[in-house]
Amino acid sequence: xxxxxxxxxxxxxxxxxxxxxxxxxxxxxxxxxxxxxxxxxxxxxxxxxxxxxxxxxxxxxxxxxxxxxxxxxxxxxxxxxxxxxxxxxxxxxxxxxxxxxxxxxxxxxxxxxxxxxxxxxxxxxxxxxxxxxxxxxxxxxxxxxxxxxxxxxxxxxxxxxxxxxxxxxxxxxxxxxxxxx
Amino acid sequence: xxxxxxxxxxxxxxxxxxxxxxxxxxxxxxxxxxxxxxxxxxxxxxxxxxxxxxxxxxxxxxxxxxxxxxxxxxxxxxxxxxxxxxxxxxxxxxxxxxxxxxxxxxxxxxxxxxxxxxxxxxxxxxxxxxxxxxxxxxxxxxxxxxxxxxxxxxxxxxxxxxxxxxxxxxxxxxxxxxxxxxxxxxxxxxxxxxxxxxxxxxxxxxxxxxxxxxxxxxxxxxxxxxxxxxxxxxxxxxxxxxxxxxxxxxxxxxxxxxxxxxxxxxxxxxxxxxxxxxxxxxxxxxxxxxxxxxxxxxxxxxxxx
Amino acid sequence: xxxxxxxxxxxxxxxxxxxxxxxxxxxxxxxxxxxxxxxxxxxxxxxxxxxxxxxxxxxxxxxxxxxxxxxxxxxxxxxxxxxxxxxxxxxxxxxxxxxxxxxxxxxxxxxxxxxxxxxxxxxxxxxxxxxxxxxxxxxxxxxxxxxxxxxxxxxxxxxxxxxxxxxxxxxxxxxxxxxxxxxxxxxxxxxxxxxxxxxxxxxxxxxxxxxxxxxxxxxxxxxxxxxxxxxxxxxxxxxxxxxxxxxxxxxxxxxxxxxxxxxxxxxxxxxxxxxxxxxxxxxxxxxxxxxxxxxxxxxxxxxxxxxxxxxxxxxxxxxxxxxxxxxxxxxxxxxxxxxxxxxxxxxxxxxxxxxxxxxxxxxxxxxxxxxxxxxxxxxxxxxxxxxxxxxxxxxxxxxxxxxxxxxxxxxxxxxxxxxxxxxxxxxx
Numbered sequence: 084x085x086x087x088x089x090x091x092x093x094x095x096x097x098x099x100x101x102x103x104x105x106x107x108x109x110x111x112x113x114x115x116x117x118x119x120x121x122x123x124x125x126x127x128x129x130x131x132x133x134x135x136x137x138x139x140x141x142x143x144x145x146x147x148x149x150x151x152x153x154x155x156x157x158x159x160x161x162x163x164x165x166x167x168x169x170x171x172x173x174x175x176x177x178x179x180x181x182x183x184x185x186x187x188x189x190x191x192x193x194x195x196x197x198x199x200x201x202x203x204x205x206x207x208x209x210x211x212x213x214x215x216x217x218x219x220x221x222x223x224x225x226x227x228x229x230x231x232x233x234x235x236x237x238x239x240x241x242x243x244x245x246x247x248x249x250x251x252x253x254x255x256x257x258x259x260x261x262x263x264x
Numbered sequence: 265x266x267x268x269x270x271x272x273x274x275x276x277x278x279x280x281x282x283x284x285x286x287x288x289x290x291x292x293x294x295x296x297x298x299x300x301x302x303x304x305x306x307x308x309x310x311x312x313x314x315x316x317x318x319x320x321x322x323x324x325x326x327x328x329x330x331x332x333x334x335x336x337x338x339x340x341x342x343x344x345x346x347x348x349x350x351x352x353x354x355x356x357x358x359x360x361x362x363x364x365x366x367x368x369x370x371x372x373x374x375x376x377x378x379x380x381x382x383x384x385x386x387x388x389x390x391x392x393x394x395x396x397x398x399x400x401x402x403x404x405x406x407x408x409x410x411x412x413x414x415x416x417x418x419x420x421x422x423x424x425x426x427x428x429x430x431x432x433x434x435x436x437x438x439x440x441x442x443x444x445x446x447x448x449x450x451x452x453x454x455x456x457x458x459x460x461x462x463x464x465x466x467x468x469x470x471x472x473x474x475x476x477x478x479x480x481x482x483x484x485x486x487x488x489x490x491x492x493x494x495x496x497x498x499x500x501x502x503x504x505x506x507x508x509x510x511x512x513x514x515x516x517x518x519x520x521x522x523x524x525x526x527x528x529x530x531x532x533x534x535x536x537x538x539x540x541x542x543x544x545x546x547x548x549x550x551x552x553x554x555x556x557x558x559x560x561x562x563x564x565x566x567x568x569x
Numbered sequence: 570x571x572x573x574x575x576x577x578x579x580x581x582x583x584x585x586x587x588x589x590x591x592x593x594x595x596x597x598x599x600x601x602x603x604x605x606x607x608x609x610x611x612x613x614x615x616x617x618x619x620x621x622x623x624x625x626x627x628x629x630x631x632x633x634x635x636x637x638x639x640x641x642x643x644x645x646x647x648x649x650x651x652x653x654x655x656x657x658x659x660x661x662x663x664x665x666x667x668x669x670x671x672x673x674x675x676x677x678x679x680x681x682x683x684x685x686x687x688x689x690x691x692x693x694x695x696x697x698x699x700x701x702x703x704x705x706x707x708x709x710x711x712x713x714x715x716x717x718x719x720x721x722x723x724x725x726x727x728x729x730x731x732x733x734x735x736x737x738x739x740x741x742x743x744x745x746x747x748x749x750x751x752x753x754x755x756x757x758x759x760x761x762x763x764x765x766x767x768x769x770x771x772x773x774x775x776x777x778x779x780x781x782x783x784x785x786x787x788x789x790x791x792x793x794x795x796x797x798x799x800x801x802x803x804x805x806x807x808x809x810x811x812x813x814x815x816x817x818x819x820x821x822x823x824x825x826x827x828x829x830x831x832x833x834x835x836x837x838x839x840x841x842x843x844x845x846x847x848x849x850x851x852x853x854x855x856x857x858x859x860x861x862x863x864x865x866x867x868x869x870x871x872x873x874x875x876x877x878x879x880x881x882x883x884x885x886x887x888x889x890x891x892x893x894x895x896x897x898x899x900x901x902x903x904x905x906x907x908x909x910x911x912x913x914x915x916x917x918x919x920x921x922x923x924x925x926x927x928x929x930x931x932x933x934x935x936x937x938x939x940x941x942x943x944x945x946x947x948x949x950x951x952x953x954x955x956x957x958x959x960x961x962x963x964x965x966x967x968x969x970x971x972x973x974x975x976x977x978x979x980x981x982x983x984x985x986x987x988x989x990x991x992x993x994x995x996x997x
Binding site: 161168205 | 265282285286289292296298300301302303331561562563564565566567
Binding site: 370375393396456 | 752755756757759760761762763764765766768836837838839882883884885886887
């Protein structure tokens with residue numbers, strides 16, 4: 084194992100998502116028109132968890148989906164062609180909705196930029212907001228998150244790895260020290 | 265995946281599943297209002313067609329355009345371009361235009377292999393002579409999978425002029441890779457003498473095979489084969505190897521009927537069979553665009569060497 | 570002139586003294602200040618090819634009599650038979666004399682024109698075989714090579730007619746209806762590649778018929794480029810009957826197989842492997858080697874078939890059929906027959922010099938290297954290993970299937986009636 088430490092454990096993640104769910108409800112005045120769209124792979128899982136919490140708190144079931152951004156990436160030519168993630172819009176689509184994009188880590192902002200382009204081709208929301216479990220800084224585009232689980236100061240040489248129960252068998256956010264690039 | 269898609273045999277099982285899974289994701293693009301992705305912006309795809317095939321050319325063109333590639337259609341049919349010397353010269357011209365991929369349809373088996381020696385971009389075989397047509401096999405497998413689920417252990421029967429069929433060759437290879445059990449049914453004159461070495465079963469008796477088939481794929485019978493005495497008459501062929509209503513009734517209830525088109529209705533397939541709900545013939549066309557998008561994306565969507 | 574330190578048919582080192590184009594003496598130890606040192610090379614009688622395409626007249630872009638005979642000399646040949654499928658076809662005394670004269674003018678290798686069996690190779694009417702036989706070219710071998718004399722009556726007449734001047738009909742055995750549009754050997758590979766198959770039976774059926782015809786009319790039949798195990802069986806049977814049937818095999822059919830069309834270092838469907846008759850299977854190659862070893866197949870003939878680059882750098886079906894072979898023939902035979910223990914050097918000399926000369930009725934060729942015989946000699950170093958480099962060929966064409974392959978042996982020198990045409994592997 085390289086030099087790494089958990090910065091968030093399962094209870095921390097649980098609390099962070101609970102807080103974000105409350106904030107979404109508060110900010111969108113009951114989340115009537117909200118659609119949660121996760122960015123695969125882990126963003127999609129987080130979106131489902133947020134949806135479950137909102138339903139738990141308010142009793143309303145808000146539409147949850149996913150939007151794959153692979154085909155919109157600006158770095159496609161730097162690596163071999165990647166497998167696509169799954170895009171699944173709620174049956175009523177996203178026109179006229181408040182879309183909350185959900186991702187696990189906010190870093191350069193390029194993923195979010197790609198997601199905004201993808202949304203543009205999928206419909207016309209009234210507003211787009213952004214929720215992220217971890218904001219690790221180092222933005223390369225004028226993008227900021229509306230909902231943040233944890234602001235995590237990092238060095239560029241470090242890596243942030245998010246583990247989620249549904250995919251990885253445990254919940255944790257791990258900071259891996261640099262040099263492993 | 266290899267740099268070119270020339271033979272279905274070039275694909276490993278993982279490659280084939282990656283293409284099918286990618287196509288599954290891309291299928292939704294055809295259903296939305298903006299049917300376009302920016303992925304291949306700045307890439308150039310040349311459709312190099314030495315044979316008339318409007319259907320296949322349009323399918324590749326739509327696929328490339330939906331991925332925002334620039335498309336150049338180069339139809340060599342009818343011009344003096346028929347000798348191989350020109351294939352090389354044409355290849356050098358395409359090279360100079362900076363083609364990132366060349367989609368080639370050619371009457372000579374192996375022409376895409378030759379082209380691949382002369383161009384740097386990816387070569388996609390859109391049908392070469394009586395050799396292969398790998399994207400057709402992929403779209404067939406995709407259509408089957410959407411109807412039936414995974415293809416492992418599925419019984420797939422391919423009926424007709426196997427000897428001259430590029431569709432049959434590609435399907436035998438691809439479906440074998442995907443774990444399906446393929447049976448070829450044809451009059452012995454329309455099977456290669458070496459068909460016993462192929463990874464499939466062979467039968468001369470369609471009626472015996474039909475009740476055990478999950479998929480029955482009918483191949484087009486070219487009229488000119490009749491003149492070359494491959495079979496006595498259209499009527500006899502149709503009676504022995506055509507999929508008419510009575511034979512259709514012998515198929516299991518959930519089995520599907522396929523045809524790569526264009527069909528000879530009343531010859532190898534009865535009209536009411538072709539138009540039945542268990543026929544995938546129309547969706548095969550739509551799936552063609554999707555599968556070709558997947559192929560072009562996977563060949564051109566990443567770094568290129 | 571003395572050639573010293575050579576091993577005749579691979580025997581003990583001797584010297585050969587030559588005077589007036591004739592071997593004057595063969596003995597150990599002879600030397601002279603200007604003697605040519607063979608360096609222990611094997612000496613064989615100058616090779617004789619019964620099947621060469623020189624392309625002149627008509628396709629001088631592919632080969633000429635000059636470049637073709639240069640190529641022959643570099644391959645150790647002192648006589649070649651120039652096939653008739655030129656343009657115009659060598660079907661008259663005029664054309665065969667022209668080719669014969671060109672050979673004499675260049676003086677690198679004897680050129681014996683083959684006369685066409687039928688006018689224009691069209692298989693309808695016998696060409697003036699007698700006129701060609703009586704011409705300065707003294708034609709004895711007649712062939713429509715490239716095309717089969719498929720009409721049984723015409724073949725019968727040709728076989729009968731050439732008896733008058735001790736001629737031989739060299740048949741290109743290919744049933745045309747069975748090979749319509751054929752591209753490669755019909756078998757496992759053709760089925761996979763979707764190339765129209767060229768069945769073995771198309772060759773075998775004609776050979777069987779022709780053997781029976783030759784027996785019936787009591788004439789000489791020569792079978793060109795035998796390529797299948799079945800053909801070997803039929804020829805073996807005909808010979809067992811005592812019929813006057815001879816046969817040739819090409820170097821490439823002794824070494825190469827049809828799998829190369831699918832998988833080779835030069836890529837699939839590379840027409841460098843496209844040839845008539847087509848490359849066959851490993852089992853056929855083994856049968857051909859055995860037949861050449863046991864004498865069922867009498868000789869090796871190159872079927873040297875030059876083609877310009879543009880006729881090969883194409884898709885398979887558009888490409889010309891044929892391979893150049895004069896400059897690699899002996900190396901390939903060494904690889905296929907000598908290294909495998911099937912033939913010794915005496916056996917090679919028999920099959921590449923003595924017997925082809927006898928079939929072609931060339932009295933001054935294919936003779937043993939003995940005093941009083943014409944000094945047609947080639948020196949060969951079997952220990953050399955050469956990477957085949959087509960750009961070094963004397964032939965105008967480069968269509969060799971052996972490019973980049975390392976083959977055994979090297980032709981050191983060739984002497985035509987005592988005059989060196991090749992020394993140190995280079996044209997004189």
